[in-house]
Amino acid sequence: MTTTNIAQRYQTLLHSIIDAERRFSRVQGSVALLGVSKKQPMEKLQAGYDAGLRLMGENYLQEAQDKMPQLPKDIEWHFIGHCQSNKAKAVAENFAWCHTVDSLKLATRLAKASVASQKQLSICLQVNIENEPTKSGISLDSLPALAEKVAELRGLSLRGLMCIPTPCEDEVQSRRVFARLWRAQEDLIDRGHNLDTLSMGMSHDYEAAIAEGATLIRVGSALFGERQ
Numbered sequence: 001m002t003t004t005n006i007a008q009r010y011q012t013l014l015h016s017i018i019d020a021e022r023r024f025s026r027v028q029g030s031v032a033l034l035g036v037s038k039k040q041p042m043e044k045l046q047a048g049y050d051a052g053l054r055l056m057g058e059n060y061l062q063e064a065q066d067k068m069p070q071l072p073k074d075i076e077w078h079f080i081g082h083c084q085s086n087k088a089k090a091v092a093e094n095f096a097w098c099h100t101v102d103s104l105k106l107a108t109r110l111a112k113a114s115v116a117s118q119k120q121l122s123i124c125l126q127v128n129i130e131n132e133p134t135k136s137g138i139s140l141d142s143l144p145a146l147a148e149k150v151a152e153l154r155g156l157s158l159r160g161l162m163c164i165p166t167p168c169e170d171e172v173q174s175r176r177v178f179a180r181l182w183r184a185q186e187d188l189i190d191r192g193h194n195l196d197t198l199s200m201g202m203s204h205d206y207e208a209a210i211a212e213g214a215t216l217i218r219v220g221s222a223l224f225g226e227r228q
């Protein structure tokens with residue numbers, strides 16, 4: 001795929017988001033696009049930037065640290081990969097967001113590093129909605145207790161929830177899973193948490209996610225093409 005295609009795909013995606021907001025009675029402009037640039041070459045990231053993309057998501061710390069200095073400073077970087085506690089400091093220092101917080105230990109380390117670098121890191125708690133043993137993320141059952149502890153940590157701003165459902169062709173099933181994350185978010189809001197972000201939906205299922213309340217969709221291949 002050429003870099004010109006990326007500008008076209010970016011526009012197509014923006015239109016598709018607006019269309020989905022309309023179809024599913026979402027507030028216009030309530031869904032943001034995070035471009036997932038893992039394993040994509042620099043010229044594609046630059047093309048995304050040139051097309052107007054300002055939110056970029058990376059999964060691997062080293063790869064992200066190599067790319068960041070090569071791009072303009074006004075990009076908001078989101079860490080969306082699995083974050084080991086020993087990487088927490090670097091993640092807190094280099095990213096504006098971390099979507100994959102799934103333990104108090106990790107949250108505490110991110111908080112400590114954020115305070116040390118005098119910043120406020122926005123985070124999402126990653127939820128393993130389908131309770132798959134091999135997947136990261138906390139269970140719905142343990143979510144309220146973790147949210148309560150994380151919300152108290154200085155240096156972190158608990159913004160919402162994130163999930164990565166098993167890839168699924170069935171839109172009804174996808175929507176069911178996304179709806180459960182939305183409900184969990186509503187439950188936390190009822191408990192007094194001030195949350196504004198539901199990070200859910202990828203290239204193949206973002207419309208289902210928008211239907212169920214996503215505010216931030218994470219799109220990789222539909223924007224940048226197949227990964228290397």
Ligand SMILES: *Cc1c(COP(=O)(O)O)cnc(C)c1O
Pocket residue numbers: 036038059080081164202203204218219220221222
């Ligand atoms: C890779 C990745 C994406 C993007 O996936 P696509 O199917 O290419 O859109 C989104 N979220 C996470 C957590 C990812 O790891």
